[in-house]
Amino acid sequence: MKRALCLFLIYWATVGMHAIPAMPEIWRTLRLKDGTEVRAQLKGDEFCHYWRTDDGRNYVKSGEEYVEANEITMSNRAQSLRTTRQASAMSRRVAIGERTHYTGKKKGLVILAEFKDVKFNASNNKAKYEKILNAEGYTTSEGFKGSVADYFKAQSGGEFELEFDVFGPVQLANNQSYYGENDANGSDKRAVNMIVEACKAVDSQVNFREYDWDDDYEVDEVYVVYAGKGEATSGNDDTIWPHMFYLKVANINLFLDKVRINTYACSNELTSSGKIEGIGGICHEFSHCLGYPDLYDTANGVVGSLQSYDIMDSGGFNGSGFVPAGFSAYEKWMAGWIDLTVLSNQNVTVSNLKPVSEGGGGYIIYNDGHPDEYYILENRQQTNWDKYLPGRGLMITHVDYDAQLWYLNIPNSVLTSTSNYVRNYGYPTNDHARLIIFRADNNASSSYTSMSHDLYPYQANDSLTATSKPAAIYYNPNMLDEKFLQGGILNITQNSDRTMNFFYRASDEDTGISEVHPDSERTPSVIYDLQGRRFMGGHLPKGIYIENGKVKVRG
Template sequence: MKKQRFLITLSAFLLTVASWAVPAKPGQWRMLFLADGRQIKAELKGDEFTHFWQTESGDCYISEGKAFHLIDKYTLSQQAQSIRMEREQLRSRRTAHTRGLGDNHAPYTGKKKGLIILVQFCDLSFKVTDPLTTFNHIANGKNYIEGNFKGSVHDYFLAQSGGLFELDFDVVGPVTLKNGYAYYGQDNGEKGLDKHPGEMVVEACKAIDAQVNFADYDWDGDHYADQVFIIYAGKGQADGGSDDTIWPHEFELEYAYGSKPIFDNITINTYACGPEQNGKGNIDGIGTICHEFSHCLGLPDTYDLLHANNYGMGSWDLMCNGSYNGNGYLPPNYTAFEQAYIGWNDPIVLMEDQVVSGMKPIGDGGNIYQLVNDDYPNEYFLLENRQQTGWDEAIGGSGLLVTHIDFDLDVWHHNAVNSVGSTFMKGNNIFKTNHQYLSIVPADGITNHNDESSDTYPYNLKDSISNTSSPTFTLYHAKTNGSTLLGKAITDIRQNSDGSIDFKFRAVDTNTEAHIGGVVFHETFDQCNGEGGNDGNWRVSSGSAEYIADNKGWKLAGEGGGYKCARFGNVVTKGIVTTPKFCVTGNTKLTFRAAPYGEDEIEIGITVMGSNEVMLSQMSYTLLPEQWTECESLISGTGEIAIQFTPSKNRFFLDEVKAEVMSETSTIKTVWNNKADARIYDIHGRYAGTDIESLAKGIYILGGKKIIK
C-alpha cells in the first residue's frame, strides 16, 4: 500500500465561488392554508435559492401571499437551475479573488482568524442576555462544554485537522440595524430569495469598522477578506423562522449588494450568515457556522441543490444534512474525502493484496483507504471508519463507510457535486451532470435519510464488496476492457469491540461465489422527473423529459424520462437498449417492469449480451396497453453480461430492472405471454423438451418454477 498526498491532478489556479446555502432542517412540518380554503400538512424542503413545502404524497407548494399554491417538482428544479445559471453568468464576468474549489493548495495549517459580527434589528433584539460573551464562548471556547454544546467552533476545526489548523474569531457587536428583520429577510417573489441580506452585511461592517482590522481576515494576502460571518437575532428561515426571516447562506456582496466595500484596504465580498436561535427558540448550535466556514476551505455542498431527491451524503457529512446533527450542536466529523482534500489526512492507496487490522475511527485520526479506477484515476472509492462517538455521536450508524467519488474540477467549482441535472459552461460547451459525484455506497443498497443505520459495513451477513456482492464497486467510467466493475474486492469486514475495523483487500477480484439474495444490478430510473408511466400517462406526449439513469453504461436509443421511469425509442428510432455490464454466477433472477408507449399492445424481447454460456428461461413478453407488466426470467450461468431489450414497436417504458442472486429453492414467476407453455429447461437455462417423464433425474424449470425429479 502507498500513502500519498491527495492532490487533484490539475494545475492550481484561482476559481470563482458558487452559491452556497444550508439545506432546510429535516422534520419541519406545518399546516398550510391553500387558496381554496383547504389545509394540508407539509414539510419544509430546499435551501436559500429555492425552498418549498412538500406533503407526504410528494406534492409541492410555495407561498403566494398568505396562501400556498401547488407547483410541480420539475418546475422547482428548473427554477433552481435557472437561478444558479443567472449567478453563473454574473460570475463569469470577473476574475475570482477567493480560494476556489479543486486547486492544489498546500494543506491548511497554523492559525487563522475569522470575523463574527452580531447583528440585531430595530424590531428584534437578541434573546440571550449577554450576546457578546455568549457567542465568544461558542466561537472560541477551549473544550467548551456548556448546556447542549459539546464543543466550540474552535474545538471543531482543531479536532478535524488533528491539531494542525487553529481557527479563532474576533466576535464584535451587537450592532443594531436601521431596518426591521423583514426588510432584509422577506422572500422576493416566487423564487424565494431574501430581499436585502447584502445590505445587512454592509451596514454591520460599517458599524464595527473602528473596532477591527479587516486585514486580519485576509488569509492569503490578496487584499480580500476570506469571509465575514453575521449572526443575526432571532430564528432563520431554514429552521423554524417565518418567510420574513433570513435563510442562512454564503454569498458575495458583489451580487447581493451590488458592490464590494473596502475597509482597511481590504475588499469585503464573501460573507455568510446564520441565526441566533434554532427552531425551538434556543441558542443555535455550531453546525451552520462550521458548514459555512468550511466553504472557505474549498468544500462544496454535498446535498442536492436542485431538490430532485438525490441522497447526497446525508447525516454523515457536515456539508449535507450533518450540519443539523444533534440539533446543530454535534456537527459530524469531516468525511474521508474532506479530510484528504484539505490536506489533513492523506489516504492509503490499496494496490496489493493485504489484511488491514485495527483501523481506528476517523474522528480518532484513523487511516483512510483508497481504491482507484486504474483507467480513470479521478474516480475512486474511499473507506473510513465512522463510530457514534465524539463529534460523530449523532450520525446514523457505526461501521465501515464507503464513499464513491468521481472528481471533476468543473463540477466542484460550480458547487454541483450531487445536483444531478445541473447545467453550466465547460469550456465552450454546455455541460449537464448526470450522476452524483460524491455519495455513499450503502451496505443495504438503499439511500434513505430516515434510516442510515444500515449504510455501514458489516451489515447483517454483508461483510464484502466485490464483483458479485450487492452493492458492488460500480464505475461511472468504464475500464478499457469495457467493464463497469472496479474488479477489486474488500472482504471479511469486521467491527471489533473497541470500535476498530478489520478487512481484507484483493487487488484483483477473482471471486466467483455470488451472495444469496444479493442484488448484482438494480436500475430504478427514479432520477427521471418528467411525465409518463408511473403517473398513469401513456399518451404520446409523455416521456419527453430528460433521461437520467442510476447506473452509467446503458447503451441507448431514443431515450427520454418519464415519471420515475424511462422511455426508449421515438418516431424514427426503435428503442433497442442494453443495460450496463454486471456479473452473474449460478442462478440469478431478472425482474423488470415494462409498458407500451401509447395504446397498442406490443411484444418485448430480452437477450443476454456478452456470453454464450449464460441463458435465460424466458425471452419474450406481451405488454398490454396502459399498464405495467411485471416480467421475470431466470438467468443461468456465470459471466459478465448485459441484458438487451428489443420492442416490437419503436417505443416503450421501462422501470425497476433488477438482477438478484437466487438460492436453490427460489422460484421464478414468469409472464408466459398469456399462453400456456410446456417447455422445460434444465438448471442452466438450456431447453430440455416438453415431457418431464422422459427426462433424467435432476432439477428442471417448468412454468417458471423449479421441479425436482
C-alpha cells in the same frame, strides 16, 4: 493568494449554491388564496426555497397567503444567481504556492447583528458567543460539546487553528422581515444589506486588514450571527436563510480600511423552538468560506448520499446542531490534512484501522483504467465529533470525478436532457451521482433507521465485490474493459476497541497476501496544469505544473 493545491481545487469547485439545506421534516399547513388549506414540506436552499405537497405542487408566500409557484421560473432565478456567483468564485482564483493557506493560526471576524424588532436573548450576549466560538472544550447544559475553534482544530488534526474576534450586537436599521422577506421565487430579498450594515457599524472598532489572511487586499471572510430564528430550521418566510455569498455578486463594492469586504456567511441565533442554535450552522457556513462545497444535490435542494455522515450534507444537524459530523476522509485528504494509503495490485490484510474521528487515516482504490474514479475506505465510529452519526463501521465512498461537473457544482445532481439546467443553461447531462457511499443494507432511503445500516458490516453483509449487494461497480471500464472492481473488499469486521479489519483482494486470481499499515504506501503524485487539467504522471509536455501542491517546471 497562497493556497494548498487541494483547497484551490475545492474552491474552484464551489460554483453553485453554498447554504445549509432545509432541516429535514419541517411541515406546515398553508392557507391558500382561495381559502383552502394544504399540508406541505419545506424544500430547497438559500437561492430557491418553497413548500412542496405530497402531490408535487410547490407554494411560496404572497402577502399573508400562499400561491402556487412556477417551478421553471423558480429554477431559472436560482440558476441565474448560482451562475453569477460562479463568476465571482472564478475571479478569485490566483497562482498557487506551497500548502500554507489553511495551516497555522488564523483570525476570524464575527459580528452579532439584531433587528429593530428582534433582539438577542439577554443570555446570548457577546461573552457567550466568544465562548461558543473560541473556548476549548466548551460544554453547557444546553448541549454544547465543544467550540467552533475546537471543531476545525479537530478536523485538521491540529494543523489549522482559528481564533474569532466577536463584535456587537450591532443595531440594524430595519425589521427582520425587511432583510428576510422572500421574493416571488422564494429567495431572500435583502440579506446582503444586513452584511453591509453590520460591517459599517463596527468599522470604528475593527481593523479589517487583520482578517486579510494573505495580503491580497480582501478580507477572507466576515461572519454574521443574526438575532432570532432562521428560515432553514423554522420555515418562517420572513427570516433569513443561513448562507454564504459574495457582495460583489450583488453589485456591492464595500471597502473598509483599504480592503474589500466580499466573502461572507451568516446564520441565526435560535432554533425553531426558541433555544440557542448549536455550532452546526456556523461550522457548515464557515466551511464554505474555506472553500468546501455542499455535498447534497444542489440542483434539487435535497439531501445527498452522505446525509448525516457529513457536515457538508445534512450532518450539521447532528446532536441537535451541537455536535456536527466531522469531515470525511475524502475532505480531509483534499485539504491535505491526512494521507490515503493506496490499495492496488497486491492482496492486503488491514488490521486495527482507527476511526477517522480519532486521527485515523484511510485507503484508496483507483480504477486502473480511469484514475479519476476511485473508492475511499475509512472507519467512522460514534466518537468525538462523529458521536451522533446514524451508524458506525467502514464507510466506502465512491468518487467519479468529472472536472466540468465539479466546476459547475453539480457532481451529485442527475440531469437529463429535459432538465431546466440542460435546456436553459447548456449544462451537460449527468446520469449518476459522482460522490456517494455504498450502502451496506442496499437501501437508499433517507430515514434515520436506514442510514444507521449504511456502513459495513451490516448483518451478514461484510464484503463489497462484483457480485455483492450492493455491487462494487465502476462507471468507467478498467484496464480489463470491465465495469466492476476486480477482487473485492472482504471480511469487514469491527473490533471491541472501535478499530476495523478487512481483507483487500486485488483480483480473483491473486493469492499473495501482505500486511499494510496506513503509512506504508502513499497516494501517487497528482499533477495539474495552470488551466486546472489533471494528469496522472507519465510523459508531460514542456510547461509549468502543480505537483502535490508545489509549482514545478518541466522541459
